[in-house]
Amino acid sequence: MSSTLARRAAAGIARALRPSAPALEASAILGALPVPVVVLDADNRFRFANPPAELFFQLSVASLAQHTLGDLIPTDSRVFSLVEQVRATDAPVSDHDLVLESPRLHRQGVSVRGAPLPELSGGVVLTLQDGSTAQKLDRQLTFRGAARGASAMAEMLAHEVKNPLSGIRGAAQLLESSASEGDRELCTLIQDEADRIRNLVERMDMFSERPVECAPVNIHEVLDHVRRVAERGFAAHINIHEDYDPSLPPVWGNRDLLIQVLLNLVKNAAEAAPPVGGEIHLMTAYHHGVRIAVPGSSERVDLPLQISVRDNGGGIPDEVRASLFDPFVSTKRGGQGLGLALVAKLVADHGALIECDSRPGRTVFRLSMPIAPAVPVSRPFPIDA
Ligand SMILES: Nc1ncnc2c1ncn2[C@@H]1O[C@H](COP(=O)(O)OP(=O)(O)OP(=O)(O)O)[C@@H](O)[C@H]1O
Numbered sequence: 001m002s003s004t005l006a007r008r009a010a011a012g013i014a015r016a017l018r019p020s021a022p023a024l025e026a027s028a029i030l031g032a033l034p035v036p037v038v039v040l041d042a043d044n045r046f047r048f049a050n051p052p053a054e055l056f057f058q059l060s061v062a063s064l065a066q067h068t069l070g071d072l073i074p075t076d077s078r079v080f081s082l083v084e085q086v087r088a089t090d091a092p093v094s095d096h097d098l099v100l101e102s103p104r105l106h107r108q109g110v111s112v113r114g115a116p117l118p119e120l121s122g123g124v125v126l127t128l129q130d131g132s133t134a135q136k137l138d139r140q141l142t143f144r145g146a147a148r149g150a151s152a153m154a155e156m157l158a159h160e161v162k163n164p165l166s167g168i169r170g171a172a173q174l175l176e177s178s179a180s181e182g183d184r185e186l187c188t189l190i191q192d193e194a195d196r197i198r199n200l201v202e203r204m205d206m207f208s209e210r211p212v213e214c215a216p217v218n219i220h221e222v223l224d225h226v227r228r229v230a231e232r233g234f235a236a237h238i239n240i241h242e243d244y245d246p247s248l249p250p251v252w253g254n255r256d257l258l259i260q261v262l263l264n265l266v267k268n269a270a271e272a273a274p275p276v277g278g279e280i281h282l283m284t285a286y287h288h289g290v291r292i293a294v295p296g297s298s299e300r301v302d303l304p305l306q307i308s309v310r311d312n313g314g315g316i317p318d319e320v321r322a323s324l325f326d327p328f329v330s331t332k333r334g335g336q337g338l339g340l341a342l343v344a345k346l347v348a349d350h351g352a353l354i355e356c357d358s359r360p361g362r363t364v365f366r367l368s369m370p371i372a373p374a375v376p377v378s379r380p381f382p383i384d385a
């Protein structure tokens, strides 16, 4: 890459920002930006790339200088029409949610912004942002935080509530034998309430930190099990449809915990679906390019197996959208608000992702899971990588 051209390109941007800014300062600004930025010339050769762009294309600046955009991104990609549009209109153009698939790149949900660079004939400045992955990761980290909060709460509850509670229950039972008719009723009430609180505490106990033992799991067998449980109980009045990709390889997970995750999602779907005409769709599919960075390491994990639960209910109420996966968030009468918090925790323990798209009449919870390795290793996923 010609450093003179890079400096000239940077100078052009600097002038646009502040006419007198020195070129060096502009290079430094571009270099420090956390977003990948490249400059293309009229032949789509790379004339500038900042360090995040090197990471994005997984090529050094020196190697990028030997390439054109067409060497790295399929020429039928929308990025090319965007670049042409920038040149034709001489104005900035943005495009979102692009898929960049090539032997080198596997990116989905990329936002690309292009702007003309008058200093370089036919020059275009491109910023590329791996939008949806960043958002997913952000949300995932939030869920981990929520789960961690709930697990601390679980320990506290077990310690401070469960033990004294059994004493209270035992005392009420003792009193009952010698109590009058009216007081016996009160003793029963105390015992029932103590049982209810113990159930809640036991549910909270599922949040405590334990390593997840993973193995290859046939997700369709898990979904069949969940469907049978649902149809015999809470979803007896709902039509459950299956749309499975039978060629899916096994997922890498813990069967019992995955059942728990899916039961919670299907139960919520059944509770949201209308009493008449309620529909739930269970879907599985293979999606290329869903990769996330493992927090705290340079490793990236592929999560190509998608499992979705869709319902035709009224949608997620606005007041809980922002805190959907937090514990004790509920809009239901008698709801504990623990289902999705537990889902978030178990999904994070699996190193997987969960997302939700919701509008009135259509709510989808989408779980992205890793494939079981060809030779399974008997190590659990890190609970908190
Ligand atoms: N499929 C859905 N459609 C509409 N709203 C939903 C759906 N799933 C969850 N919600 C909303 O998110 C809230 C939290 O769900 P969560 O499963 O955590 O708790 P809950 O179902 O209220 O109680 P619990 O699961 O502890 O019995 C629900 O109260 C509801 O408002």
Ligand SMILES: [Mg+2]
Pocket (backbone or CB within 6 Å): 264, 267, 268, 338, 339, 340
């Ligand atoms: Mg629930």
